[in-house]
Amino acid sequence: xxxxxxxxxxxxxxxxxxxxxxxxxxxxxxxxxxxxxxxxxxxxxxxxxxxxxxxxxxxxxxxxxxxxxxxxxxxxxxxxxxxxxxxxxxxxxxxxxxxxxxxxxxxxxxxxxxxxxxxxxxxxxxxxxxxxxxxxxxxxxxxxxxxxxxxxxxxxxxxxxxxxxxxxxxxxxxxxxxxxxxxxxxxxxxxxxxxxxxxxxxxxxxxxxxxxxxxxxxxxxxxxxxxxxxxxxxxxxxxxxxxxxxxxxxxxxxxxxxxxxxxxxxxxxxxxxxxxxxxxxxxxxxxxxxxxxxxxxxxxxxxxxxxxxxxxxxxxxxxxxxxxxxxxxxxxxxxxxxxxxxxxxxxxxxxxxxxxxxxxxxxxxxxxxxxx
Numbered sequence: 001x002x003x004x005x006x007x008x009x010x011x012x013x014x015x016x017x018x019x020x021x022x023x024x025x026x027x028x029x030x031x032x033x034x035x036x037x038x039x040x041x042x043x044x045x046x047x048x049x050x051x052x053x054x055x056x057x058x059x060x061x062x063x064x065x066x067x068x069x070x071x072x073x074x075x076x077x078x079x080x081x082x083x084x085x086x087x088x089x090x091x092x093x094x095x096x097x098x099x100x101x102x103x104x105x106x107x108x109x110x111x112x113x114x115x116x117x118x119x120x121x122x123x124x125x126x127x128x129x130x131x132x133x134x135x136x137x138x139x140x141x142x143x144x145x146x147x148x149x150x151x152x153x154x155x156x157x158x159x160x161x162x163x164x165x166x167x168x169x170x171x172x173x174x175x176x177x178x179x180x181x182x183x184x185x186x187x188x189x190x191x192x193x194x195x196x197x198x199x200x201x202x203x204x205x206x207x208x209x210x211x212x213x214x215x216x217x218x219x220x221x222x223x224x225x226x227x228x229x230x231x232x233x234x235x236x237x238x239x240x241x242x243x244x245x246x247x248x249x250x251x252x253x254x255x256x257x258x259x260x261x262x263x264x265x266x267x268x269x270x271x272x273x274x275x276x277x278x279x280x281x282x283x284x285x286x287x288x289x290x291x292x293x294x295x296x297x298x299x300x301x302x303x304x305x306x307x308x309x310x311x312x313x314x315x316x317x318x319x320x321x322x323x324x325x326x327x328x329x330x331x332x333x334x335x336x337x338x339x340x341x342x343x344x345x346x347x348x349x350x351x352x353x354x355x356x357x358x359x360x361x362x363x364x365x366x367x368x369x370x371x372x
Contacts, residue, residue, distance in 0.1 A: 117162040120210030122203040129166035148178035209240025216269035241280035261336040289344035315343035
């Protein structure tokens with residue numbers, strides 16, 4: 001009886017102490033997350049909320065005024081485009097100047113057979129197109145015009161609206177509305193314009209490398225740095241070449257590494273793409289070594305979707321510093337790949353512990369999330 005009373009008393013004291021600690025933390029505005037992952041998630045949420053609070057409208061006004069956006073239908077800068085749309089069997093509906101830059105735009109209805117997606121866009125998702133067609137059918141209206149520019153061989157291209165165009169074909173529409181621009185460079189602004197279906201890493205990389213091949217063909221003397229805006233990131237060029245060789249490549253595991261060491265080249269596009277093809281081949285060779293290491297870990301009983309993330313993190317030669325120190329400059333991609341390949345060849349799978357895998361799992365998502 002006395003033992004039970006003592007045990008009950010100790011339990012009460014522990015509960016009181018725990019409650020007192022929680023109350024003390026609450027007075028400080030602190031919480032006690034159960035895991036490190038919860039603390040990281042809480043920090044991310046605080047940063048997101050802080051960024052939203054910092055979203056302030058500009059104090060200065062810019063762009064065109066009410067009278068400046070008006071553009072006559074027979075204006076010289078839009079007349080040729082309007083005539084081409086009529087020749088395609090379409091009907092110009094309205095003309096105006098875009099409020100930000102003042103560029104001329106033409107709203108028109110065109111036959112659905114007269115417009116195609118740019119040839120270097122990401123692959124069509126039939127599932128998404130069918131779902132989009134169903135939602136358009138349910139709403140009873142096809143409201144969003146497709147962005148359109150002149151196609152290289154005649155007709156029109158859309159860099160923004162591939163799935164809406166496919167949905168219109170599923171619905172059997174005869175005409176679609178387009179917002180046409182005489183500025184053909186818009187065809188290469190895919191990543192900035194195409195927001196109707198979120199891009200994953202594979203989609204973005206494939207679109208960028210297709211654009212690069214097309215631009216290298218059209219403008220072989222242009223430099224890679226001339227298209228930094230269109231390409232968004234040099235890592236997407238290298239990964240795009242990898243995906244051309246292996247569409248199932250787990251690029252999400254390697255993207256942080258490539259992003260740190262890759263740079264836009266000042267060489268001409270054909271030359272830079274040949275050089276990048278070498279980087280892509282080396283990255284695939286490294287991934288083959290990583291696959292060998294993963295098999296060795298599986299033989300030891302490891303079963304986790306985070307195995308590739310763990311191995312790539314271990315062989316990454318440009319991992320961030322610890323203890324809040326400033327990161328040293330990243331080496332060029334060629335040197336970084338050499339060091340990564342050497343680390344993969346000398347990797348000792350016997351030194352991996354379950355705790356290592358648990359830490360990686362808490363800090364990252366499976367690499368396939370970036371690719372599927």
